[in-house]
Amino acid sequence: MFVKQGVDRTTMEQIAEEADVAKGTLYNYFPDKEAVIDEYVKENFMKKYDERLQRLKELPDTRARLEHILTELVDEVCEKNEIFEKHIVYIIKKITTLKRDEKVNNGFRLMAAEIIVLGQQNSELRKDVPLDVLIGLIEFSFINVVQQFYISPDGFNSVEAVRRCVDICINGIKPDR
Numbered sequence: 001m002f003v004k005q006g007v008d009r010t011t012m013e014q015i016a017e018e019a020d021v022a023k024g025t026l027y028n029y030f031p032d033k034e035a036v037i038d039e040y041v042k043e044n045f046m047k048k049y050d051e052r053l054q055r056l057k058e059l060p061d062t063r064a065r066l067e068h069i070l071t072e073l074v075d076e077v078c079e080k081n082e083i084f085e086k087h088i089v090y091i092i093k094k095i096t097t098l099k100r101d102e103k104v105n106n107g108f109r110l111m112a113a114e115i116i117v118l119g120q121q122n123s124e125l126r127k128d129v130p131l132d133v134l135i136g137l138i139e140f141s142f143i144n145v146v147q148q149f150y151i152s153p154d155g156f157n158s159v160e161a162v163r164r165c166v167d168i169c170i171n172g173i174k175p176d177r
Contacts, residue, residue: 007082034090041087045107062119070162074145088146112138141165
């Protein structure tokens, strides 16, 4: 329904009717439309999780893994930008709260953790920083790339934007010497 008629034109009543559940039942599971979108995005991510994980393990290093997964995800955002705009705003609200919600442990966080662990095993990444902090850096790198798309969709180059953010994530913001 979101794809066919748009997110803003889809109502919770229509979703309940399509799912053949009472509106009250739908609200018991999903407090708002953005929560429905979040579940939809997570479900779709997890459908490809094993395939993505296998592909990441075949790549030579952390940089290649991050560039690959972020480019793939950003391309999906570009294809379904209305749905992902609502989803990303919803996620940003959840990850920027001072109280961590365990439900934020979605497929993206699991994939980021896998990339970090592989990088630590290969001595490419620091082991003295908590895993959750490193995952957060990857999340914010992704959000930064996506934000660039939403600000300037016509001139957006996903490969270049991802490369730049991955480089900053791995090397920091020091100038090249």
